[in-house]
Amino acid sequence: MQELMKARAAALLSEGKVNRVLGWAAGEFVYDVTPTVFESREELERDFVYSPFCGANLSKYLVKEARKEGKILVFLKPCDSFSFAQLVKEHRIPREKVYAVGVECYGKTDATALRSLGITGIVGAAEQYGALTLNTLNGERRVTVAEAMLEKCKSCKTKEHRLCDELLGEEGEPVSDCSRFEEVEKVEAMTPEERFAFFRGELSRCIRCNACRDVCPACTCETCVFDNPASGIAQKAAADPFEENLYHIIRAFHVAGRCTDCGECTRVCPQRIPLHLLNRKFIKDINEFYGPYQAGDDPETPSPLTDWKPDDVEPGSAVRKGGRA
Amino acid sequence: MPMNSPEKNGVGKEEAFRPKIVAFCCNWCSYAGADLAGTSRLSYPAEVKIIRVPCSCRVNPTFILRAFGRGADGVILCGCHPGDCHYTTGNYYTRRRMTLLFSMLDYLGIERERTRVEWVSAAEGAKFAETMRDFVATVTALGKNRRLEDLRCRN
């Protein structure tokens, strides 16, 4: 796949169809790939990589990149293509400036996931059909990508792309047994006291690095409300539990109805806070209250929070329905 | 307009707990409803602090959270009845937003009875007073807001 992508990108570059290529570059070790813009065949040849460690969603970079001269090629995994479609829908990316190439994906992993399986000191790896042979400081370790999947990949909703100009590899299908709301349901089933204690435990680890916001393809405001002193809620550090709650509720709320559930927030959290539990709660509620909706799915349907029906559920009764006492 | 008594909430062990309630009221209906309640000499609890807003949809989720952070024990949002919005559709958006926000607060383990949305027209002075009495009673029964307070603001 990697070679196929490299060749296609190089061809489009030399044909002059695109001016730049947005992909992933290899790092020091095998797992530390970095989103990178490639401008030549040589750069692609030297650094381009597509591996089970390419979990990063590249679509947000397009907001910045598409403002530059010329056309940019971007490689999108199925989940990334939803983010791209949503950004196009919100007019954050001019569609004509981007050449989107869908690439197949069977789930990604990262060093954190491998570390939780007790695999440390990774310095290299080889992959074949989802099986990883890891070269570590303590010898060779074998593991499948499926065993060490990223949280976002464990609950993958579809292997089918949206809004791509071409596809490399085979188009996948929606995941029929996707159980992404299971965790949310588990939390809902707790008593309020348990829920409170659970989230306090998770959110208290927050260091307010803002990585969840900065990586989020739905967070594309020019100045975030949390960076704007005039908003009255601009905060740098998690000063106390209230700040943690406020930040995380508002962060999730501001992307409600636009969040495609790409799972980047949870992937990047240095403190491993399951942030998707907040985003998915909103998605689940939206589905239940206003009918099934998937952000980035199609360009027409209005976002649930910019839409209404005369007989929408009332706030009081909805809470009683959603949460359990 | 009934004025609120000086704040003496939750001070001292013997004193009965008196919650702080923030009521966001739409200028075109509930605020007028509160006025009507006042001029009709319908009493409603002095614990309720009214903040007038141009439309219920002016209320952004951070308003609600900040009210709690700053010491509110309950927050109620009053707007025009669905279909009667002065700006045609504002309260429909409010309804969706607050539905999701309240559900999220409940999900985080914050007592759901502390938040409420009520539709009160300018003619419903009695409903306004009754709603406030009921809400204050509910929040009083719950006690002080501890789960969504800002410790720095604790009295």
Next chain:
Amino acid sequence: MSTYRIREERLPALFEETAKKRKLYLPTDTAEGVAAFLPYREGMTLTASLNTSRSAKDLFFPQTETLADFKVSGREIAVVDVREECEDFLLFGVRACDVKSFEILDRVFLAEPVDSFYKNRREHGTVVSLACASPVETCFCGTFGIDCADPEGDAAAYRWEGYYYFVPLTEKGEEYLASVESLLEETDDGPVWDAKGEIYRKKERLPLKSLTTEGFGGERTKELFDSEKWESLSEACLGCGTCTYVCPTCQCFDIRDFDTGRQIRRYRCWDSCMVSDFTKMAGGNPRPTQKERFRQRFMHKLVYFPAENEGIFGCVGCGRCLAQCPISMNIVKVMKALKEEKE
């Protein structure tokens, strides 16, 4: 110097005894894969992770702290000094890199005018370091002349064949070990050398062992500042604060006011040169894009800090930014790219 030891299974008793006399902080697991220094509670155990996800700087330079309160009445202001003498505490199991970071923080906070908040904690804190039995691939403390087999601190601990060995290094360390004397037995330092030897063997296999600081330092300001690499290196940077907040030597802070309703609380909190409003003024921002902000962070550690501090670099090679950057851009990649450019 004398050496003491305790059997591994007796550690809980040691912690218990230590905590009786002062506040004890242990590196312990707070969630899967996230270790942190937390106040000791009965039954708390040391993490199996090599290091904590946040650094040990938190204990001396917390993420937020109150500087002063202001009581405002009418046109008058009263300043309330809220400082209190810190209680004695002990940090157990600090790695060599983090111990070295305290020296770097000292150079900032203890320089005139002394930061009394930091000094207070520093004076009341005792640091017991722990040699790294199994350094990992992201470790490069050796680059900055730090020896993970021979950590500094008030006392150093080594784990070897079922025992923890302790060597006091300062008066504070002596005093601490004397306070838990009843649990320790005096021994010769042979096993300490065995433990070190084993670590040296492991260090030989570290992938970053050949990384050097050659080409960096105070005298390189212009040439490195003007490098063309900053543009591409900073391209993917999200501008989040992860690297700066987990970094043991990053110490930039912001000072802000919070209105509690009764008073104005002036507090300081960690800040990051990576965020957009760090240098923003009413009249504009001298670091308008991520390139300038990104460059600042690495220039500070590799050039500006050594320029003002006898060549000491502002990085200790703990590897946290390597492990935690959301887009895997870090100081090692920056150093390698800048070196490559020169060649």
Next chain:
Amino acid sequence: MIKDSLIPGVAAVASVRADTPDVKTFRILTPEGKKPFEHLPGQCAMLSVPGVGEAMFSITSSPTEKGYMEFSIKKCGCLTSWLHTIEPGQQITVRGPYGNSFPVEGALKGKNLLFIAGGIGLAPLRSVINYCRAYRENYGKIDIVYGSRSKEDLVFYEEIVGEWQKEEGINVHLTIDRAQEGWEGHVGFVPDFVREISPDTDRTALVCGPPIMIKFTLAALKELGFTEEQVYTTMELRMKCGIGKCGRCNIGSKYVCKDGPVFRFDELGALPDEY
């Protein structure tokens, strides 16, 4: 516990003088009516209004003024706008002094001095000018070139006309950007005016003003034969602590709050030309 630089003291605003439509000069004293602390010409202090913000301002009064301290503040941000609303009697907080100073007792002693200021840039120089006036015998000829957008925007106009211009050995050259009614003086930008005046290169220049004005003035001085060692200026960047610890006001390895704000141009040359 030892005194901490980050904890400010209280000061009361004794008087407020409107100098221009957007510059006011605040005279401050301790609540006991004394000068808050001693300083050197060019040094700064942190003023704050709790709950509004804290910022660094240059002290515009001369150290020789023993009774009070003055700050000339242009309305441009949140804190400064708030300060512009206050009346005498209002308390604020102050801490300092911070930074280095113009070497009035060192390199400047015995020299002919050329002060060049633009707009509010005269504020830090006023401290030096008045210091030199107080110890007149220690300095040679003094020339002051000062320009602003309009006549109304010239700060300390009364003092310039009423005191400086009248003093022997001091030459004041005023200019405004655009011609206006009632202005008979020079019209044009400061750098061009400096070229016209063409001062002798036996002077030491002290330049202060907006970055763009400093840049072109330096170019003009160089054309006239001044060397970088002869020109001093002040820098300004965002500051929070004022004592070289919070990490944001650096140019290269130098912190403006601690190693500045006064720099000689050749010192700046060794530092990166961006931030």
